[in-house]
Amino acid sequence: MTLASGSGSSGGSGNQQQQTWTAKLLALPAGPFLVGVVALVIIGIAVATAAKGFRTSFLDDLDLADLPRGTRQWVTRLGVFGHIAKGVTFGIVGVLIGFAALDHDPKKAGGLDAALKTLAAQPFGTVALVVVALGLAAFGGYCFAAARAHKT
Numbered sequence: 001m002t003l004a005s006g007s008g009s010s011g012g013s014g015n016q017q018q019q020t021w022t023a024k025l026l027a028l029p030a031g032p033f034l035v036g037v038v039a040l041v042i043i044g045i046a047v048a049t050a051a052k053g054f055r056t057s058f059l060d061d062l063d064l065a066d067l068p069r070g071t072r073q074w075v076t077r078l079g080v081f082g083h084i085a086k087g088v089t090f091g092i093v094g095v096l097i098g099f100a101a102l103d104h105d106p107k108k109a110g111g112l113d114a115a116l117k118t119l120a121a122q123p124f125g126t127v128a129l130v131v132v133a134l135g136l137a138a139f140g141g142y143c144f145a146a147a148r149a150h151k152t
Helices: 013-027 032-056 057-059 067-105 112-120 124-151
Strands: none
Touching: 013 032, 013 067, 032 057, 032 067, 032 112, 057 067, 057 124, 067 112, 067 124
């Protein structure tokens, strides 16, 4: 998961670390294939995460019976929007890694910061970036609510 999220200390180090790992994998005899597999796994995780939001299957892990009806609605809305936004960002990371595999160019790989920069560079990038940012904030809000309502 560290590979997908581009975690690092600060600034662009996430992309740097992502590109370093991708370069190491690409240098192996089956490197492009391995990087392609990593990209497909990340895209699979992205699709599963977004699907979890669309299907509201994340609610299976929660005990919302004790919460007021309005709170349950907000937890559900935050969860749906948040899971879909998280899936979109992971999907963009997976696509970037896929391009790195296809072009044998580790500089095309990137973490979350590169995914968001890629999104911002699109024609309606600013709007899309705001929507994804709101979605990720919604996911954070959902996580707080889920921590309180999580089944034990």
